[in-house]
Amino acid sequence: MSVRVRFAPSPTGYLHIGGARTAIFNYLFARHHGGTFILRIEDTDVERSKKEYTEAILNSLRWLGVEWDEGPYFQSERMNVYREYLDLLIKRGKGYQCWCTPDELTLFKDSLKKEKKKFKRSVVEENHPEWLSPREGIPPVVIVETPTEGKIYYDDLIRGTISFPAEDVEDFIIWRSNDTPTYNFVVVVDDADMKITHVIRGDDHISNTPKQIVIYRALGFELPHFAHVPMILGPDKKRLSKRHGATSVEAYREAGYLPEALFNYLVRLGWSYGDQEIFTKEELIEKFDLSGVGKSPAVFNPEKLLWLNAEYIRASDHNRLFQEIYDKLPPDQRSKLGTDPSFFKLIGLVKVRSRTLIELYENLRFYFEPYPDSYDEKGVRKFFSKKPVFDALCALYEEMDKMIHFNEENLEKAFRDVSERYNVKLRDLAQAVRLAVTGKTVSPGIFETLEILGKIRTLKKIQRAIEWIKSNVNFENQG
């Protein structure tokens, strides 16, 4: 029988990192086994479900490269299916109706808790027999009856056998008084109806599993395989949430992460293949299996994700990177930059010192912006405030102006000559030029940078810096 798995988010927020990882595991499992990956939107909670979230989740999945083969199915469009199975369940005598209000029920459950009793049909009969037959003006809920003795157990593909004493599994509502089904009921109906063979989902569903097993049995369905993957934790070892910072896939996209990097990081969080850290998607499809998934929860480590992202940026070719930052580029220069070999060469130099696309863009800006919008303060103090360096900078300007072949070799020679002549360190002169050209104290090698920038733009920027220094720096005071 061929593998069928699903990812079933509820559209009550953006795609969470934990959800994304569950989706990835399902996706990889399906691909690895040549199966089918189904997307299902669990929108039975009308109050909290929003269409925009559905769109956002779909977009995040697409961006990550998690492609589904079927769906998305919407639970809100399958009410007739659920109703059908509800009838079947009642017909088989596995459920009962209860005419009670939400408040009455809550109160009753609270009192049971105090007495350490479980909510079971027999207990209702004993304490509130009147709830078991129609009461004027009170719409009923449908409750499924759970076994009272023995064990409810299943074989988890990741954790082995998990067993629950049946008496601890309480009866639970599967159909609300407002005539809508509840989660535990619809998951089972959908998973069975969609012929899901492997339910791969978060750890937090382990305790729902016995309840769902009860429904599978009540409806006469065959049980799928279950695999519960450990959750992702924050640094405080509590389940990852907004208060730990960015948790949505979208947020990482906006922060300049490459989808492959996030994908790779998320897979490796909880799954491993020997000592290997970096995988292509094809490799993952080939190598991923549930046997490599660990049992213990994993703390999300942004530092390592950042490192991985840097690795991926470094490994990306210039065209790809150009595409990724295209939207940020000044509209009037996009097409020109897209065919400019110098710009592409610069991308190559700059990508090794960029950990995110944002940083990449920042490191590129000086190429297409006429002047730095400011000079790094510390740099000004160290390299713009010494008379000898300033004089050398002016002399270098003259040398460059005379230069016919504005290339690395000639530039290096000029730098060395001038720094010797003015008795300043090459380092200081290089830094002054770097500051003049980029506004920063950090950039690729200064000679290659200048060659790429070209003579005209370089001279303009240096001239501007010289003027800036003249009107902003007082050499007397600076010593």
Add this chain to the structure above:
RNA sequence: GUCCCCGUCGUCUAGCCAGGUCCAGGACACGGGCCUUUCACGCCCGUAACAGGGGUUCAAAUCCCCUCGGGGACGCCA
């Protein structure tokens, strides 16, 4: 409180199922060094863990028991 799950460097993990090759390996981060016109990259070196206690065994990170610690679920949310 009840039930369930988990427990190897700060973090992700390899090793555990089929005890010895593990005074525990890799990666991120961190510290030191090399390279060097800056910053990165790269290379070299280093710090750092089997939660604790009992067993079983010639031998335990690996098997058994207990304790402790962490997490999750107990909704007419999903």
